[in-house]
Amino acid sequence: DAGITQSPRYKITETGRQVTLMCHQTWSHSYMFWYRQDLGHGLRLIYYSAAADITDKGEVPDGYVVSRSKTENFPLTLESATRSQTSVYFCASSDGGEMADTQYFGPGTRLTVL
């Protein structure tokens, strides 16, 4: 029962580089989400997806790109990393439905941008 996995778990990169964080879930959940966790801000939604090929912006989408060609995968790309994007990134999934359902979180990716 793999659940939801993220890779890499830790990443150090330099300003201006492109970085892709991977998220994979085995439950066939329709909804997937990307959050960033920063001290004093809790979790903030970056992007989410209601189904394959359907994505939408969250609270803090600038500087990020997502895609969802398959239900189980939801990669997050930082097109040109900046120091302000140093954070812990969590992917989550849920069954969705008419009202919000329980979200299940991955282990997180700690990203440092130098």
Next chain:
Amino acid sequence: AQSVSQHNHHVILSEAASLELGCNYSYGGTVNLFWYVQYPGQHLQLLLKYFSGDPLVKGIKGFEAEFIKSKFSFNLRKPSVQWSDTAEYFCAVNEGQGGKLIFGQGTELSVKP
């Protein structure tokens, strides 16, 4: 825009003390409410959730929360904390349909043995 406020940023308790963590939200319509916990070095896990019905919700590990609609609150309680409850606790509220959650800033709980 909807917001979620957790009043306590850091709470320090001794084992066996009672716990109450505050959570208030701003949305005036029908809401679904959640408490998540993040143990040190781990991912977020669901503690409990409220969708409808009995406003007193019981979750895992002896936690409970009470939804008070008139106060826009969903406070988390535990009568007797243990050292293993040391973690960060997040309150979250859904924003309409589609499963989007708005999280509070989190409350760090430290329990001294």
